[in-house]
Structures are given as structure tokens and as C-alpha cells.
Amino acid sequence: MKKIGFILMAVFLTVALGIKTVEAAYLPEYDKYVEVSYEDARKIADLLGLKDVPLGEETARLSFEMQENLIAKIEVILKTEIDHYYIWLTVDGQPVLGIDPPVPLYN
Numbered sequence: 001m002k003k004i005g006f007i008l009m010a011v012f013l014t015v016a017l018g019i020k021t022v023e024a025a026y027l028p029e030y031d032k033y034v035e036v037s038y039e040d041a042r043k044i045a046d047l048l049g050l051k052d053v054p055l056g057e058e059t060a061r062l063s064f065e066m067q068e069n070l071i072a073k074i075e076v077i078l079k080t081e082i083d084h085y086y087i088w089l090t091v092d093g094q095p096v097l098g099i100d101p102p103v104p105l106y107n
Helices: 002-018 038-047 057-078
Strands: 032-035 082-084 087-091 094-099
Touching (some): 038 094, 057 094
Parallel strands (some): 032 087
Antiparallel strands (some): 087 094
16 A cells, blocks of 8 residues: 555656646747848837837837737647747847747647
């Protein structure tokens, strides 16, 4: 009886410790940087709903956070992980917008 209890406890612990929550995996090693004009970056930022936000670190951060939140919601609906990276639009070498082309992983 002790052996069965020990085996069941070992199986339970293995399963409990092996369960991992599913979340988007941001893969920064695949990020791309694309230099664009200020005017083009401004048009794209406006399309993303960042109309009154000056281009720079703030628009880069906001565009990144908006898309990370969206990916998390999509993952809940689809019940799958979506690995992704960003295409960073830069003006004078400074990232101003993060554009996420998602890459779904099918289970």
C-alpha cells in the first residue's frame, strides 16, 4: 500500500510541477530595425491610435505594450502560444514604433 501511495504521489508531483502556463514568447533576438522618415512614422503612429503622442521612446513603449496585451488576449481565445518578434521602426536610429508580425505555433 505504501508503494502505491508513493507512486501516486510521485506521479502527482511530476504532473503538478510539469504544468506551465501558456503565454506569448517574445523573441527579441529576431527583432528587425527599419529606418523610416519622420513623416511615415507619424502616419503609422496615428493609425495605431497614437495621434497626440510625440514620436520617440513613449510611442515605442506604448505600441509595444498595446500589442503585447493584444497577443495575450488572442492566446486566451485560441488556447495556444504565439511566439513573436518586433519590427522596430526607427527615426534617426531611435526606435519610435514597434510593429508585431505574430508567428503562431500550432499544437
